[in-house]
Amino acid sequence: MRAAWTLSLLFVLAGLRPAVAEDSPAPEPPTMGSVLAATTAADWQAVDADDLLVMTVNGKQVLIELADDFAPRHADNIRKLATQHYFDGLKIMRVQENYVVQWGDPAEEETARRPLGEAAAKLPAEFDRAWGTLPFAAIPDRDAYADQTGFTHGFPVGRDAQAERGWLLHCYAMVGAGRGNEADSSNGSELYVVSGHSPRHLDRNITLVGRVIEGMEALTVLPRGTGPLGFYELPEQYVPITSVRLASTLPEAERPRRERLRTESPAFARLIEARRHRMEPWFIHPVGRIEVCNVPIPVRTPQ
């Protein structure tokens, strides 16, 4: 059956239960769809307008949530830059296949660069932090890079229980602050987003500042740079950034509003289990494991 094949193939590749099995008398095993359908308002967290950057590129909106728990100083600096409209008219300079999309001020000469205004030119590195009282939704399975992985307030994190330290992970869609060889050489004016397989070797080597929660495709469809490391070779190839705004500085009517499934909620714990144990009829090998960057973090627009 071509129709059934195609249908099941689609559902399969998204890990949802194929419609072709709907008439099965057996109770449905949990899936992402059924877990989300059973959520209540309390399972969802409104993204704070003070943590939400609205980046406009080619008429499309990219929404970035800042990670105050792990990079408070970089987040504050980026808020200052956005409030000053620092990024407006700056450029996407680099689009490297299966790696990163990077933007900032392309001027090589210090003197030619846009002034940072109220924002700091250098910040201490925020590669990791004392764990303290942060919540932790743990992944029970092995990870190549960290002894423990899981989620904290909507972000993928690594944890060292002995040292009681925690850090953000370079999963797809995570946003970081470019730096030079000095740990304190980043300030949030030059940013990159992970656009491919997660380059986890960058964890704890560079300050991650947030995550794109919507609109990645506005960046990932851009032409790849043909220069070394995916940099555009000619200034006319740069992709202009129309604007970057902090949502809380926008008029009420213009603020995008989004909700994230609380990673501290029982619903998210059920989602992790539904994704670890793929019970859909399509699955032949049960899997029974998951890697942190393969866990989706559901985001919705409130009605």
Place this chain on the structure above:
Amino acid sequence: MRAAWTLSLLFVLAGLRPAVAEDSPAPEPPTMGSVLAATTAADWQAVDADDLLVMTVNGKQVLIELADDFAPRHADNIRKLATQHYFDGLKIMRVQENYVVQWGDPAEEETARRPLGEAAAKLPAEFDRAWGTLPFAAIPDRDAYADQTGFTHGFPVGRDAQAERGWLLHCYAMVGAGRGNEADSSNGSELYVVSGHSPRHLDRNITLVGRVIEGMEALTVLPRGTGPLGFYELPEQYVPITSVRLASTLPEAERPRRERLRTESPAFARLIEARRHRMEPWFIHPVGRIEVCNVPIPVRTPQ
């Protein structure tokens, strides 16, 4: 130093030694660049023209190496389809952000579909195989999904030493054969390539048939489908496949020739170590680990 910062940032994000450190008196630690510079002809393997598919889309070439060791029957069927020019004029129907690009015959009705000619309509699943005498370049670090991971003849693989079974892994750029709920419902006429973070939960659930060794960006820059699971909603959105040819059926002068670093070579073992231990001055946390899908498989065009 803006210039130095930018320079080191670029090199950094590619894991190469920043040029700014060139004048250091200390011996350079191995990097991908230095390991490749030290290779000899014996470290490189010419990709067999009978294993090389040349797919042309929007005037760009996508090169796919077939994985005879793990999917010999699917590889043979795909050779038959390509030799019959089966794929010419068929469509890319699905481009799902951070997941897969998928192509084949969009016709829903069996009767409306292009005949498979010499090729089989169904094949037994080739999800894994008895390990036998295959070579194995092992990754020493943990993996979320497999007890052992590494490389065999240029492909990322998982291994179960007790069961003496091996299988290909869903790393970025791996190509698979779509199937329905029945394990034996794939035939290689509908294919997908992994375009984002590796969906390793698909390992051993669907037959992987090869790997894109060049030209991924011809597929990953395509507009994302706006229908469920990234399918294009309108036939006019389909991206036509100009042609798919088996390189060995092309006139000598038109055959693309590529070489892969032998994953069985000492040079590849050195490359894995250079990527596990990031000694470049930029790195502050030494890493000391790697995940299989983060190991590059170098490909070059012979002079």
